[in-house]
Amino acid sequence: MTLDLKAAEYTLGGLRPFPVAITTVDGGRTNGLISLSGGTMSIVAEAPRVSISLTKYNLTDSMVTSSGVFAMHLLGNDPEIIDKNLEILMTLGGTSGRDGDKMGGLRTKEGVTGCPILLDALSYVEGRVVHRLDCDECTFYVADVVASERLNRGGRLNIGEAWGKLPAEWLAAYEISHHPQVASARAMRGLPPLDH
Numbered sequence: 001m002t003l004d005l006k007a008a009e010y011t012l013g014g015l016r017p018f019p020v021a022i023t024t025v026d027g028g029r030t031n032g033l034i035s036l037s038g039g040t041m042s043i044v045a046e047a048p049r050v051s052i053s054l055t056k057y058n059l060t061d062s063m064v065t066s067s068g069v070f071a072m073h074l075l076g077n078d079p080e081i082i083d084k085n086l087e088i089l090m091t092l093g094g095t096s097g098r099d100g101d102k103m104g105g106l107r108t109k110e111g112v113t114g115c116p117i118l119l120d121a122l123s124y125v126e127g128r129v130v131h132r133l134d135c136d137e138c139t140f141y142v143a144d145v146v147a148s149e150r151l152n153r154g155g156r157l158n159i160g161e162a163w164g165k166l167p168a169e170w171l172a173a174y175e176i177s178h179h180p181q182v183a184s185a186r187a188m189r190g191l192p193p194l195d196h
């Protein structure tokens with residue numbers, strides 16, 4: 001049996017439909033990104049664990065490796081907060097903290113780990129990293145949940161609904177900004193560059 005890339009995409013794509021906003025703090029600097037890799041590692045109900053995979057190309061990855069803390073927020077689709085949540089997605093997922101501060105325009109409070117908590121998100125958990133796995137082009141983190149809170153009412157924003165509501169110009173810019181990230185990941189896996 002050969003590798004059928006379409007079958008692999010069918011099997012693996014969309015397994016995690018909820019984008020999460022990751023924030024962190026390192027040496028006084030705050031930052032964050034959007035990820036579709038948020039997960040749970042919990043089997044012991046009273047000792048929840050959260051997992052996340054971050055691409056090494058992204059500033060947030062090196063900051064979480066250094067500080068060992070992050071907050072993971074669910075985004076909401078309630079009419080009262082959806083615009084703010086799309087704004088969070090575009091702000092954290094569209095540009096890199098390497099190119100300037102992304103947090104200043106977002107409403108936040110300081111969490112128990114020092115991470116910024118996004119007040120317009122639906123809910124969050126804060127974690128302290130207990131396991132870190134180097135996966136070549138990305139890092140996989142498992143963290144003990146040390147704080148959590150429901151911030152707003154309403155349902156979870158899934159990525160299908162978000163893609164349908166994001167402005168076309170933002171989507172086009174995101175597509176372009178994604179290329180260097182993929183190029184970096186390919187290089188770290190020893191794969192040849194793509195022609196764009």
Ligand SMILES: Cc1cc2nc3c(=O)[nH]c(=O)nc-3n(C[C@H](O)[C@H](O)[C@H](O)COP(=O)(O)O)c2cc1C
Nearest residue numbers: 033034035036037054055058059060093095096097
């Ligand atoms: C829907 C969506 C899903 C994403 N999933 C991931 C992910 O799983 N891991 C990751 O490292 N980046 C992911 N990204 C990309 C980062 O959010 C993006 O590159 C961000 O600008 C990185 O910012 P930073 O360099 O400040 O960390 C995703 C972006 C979007 C919009």
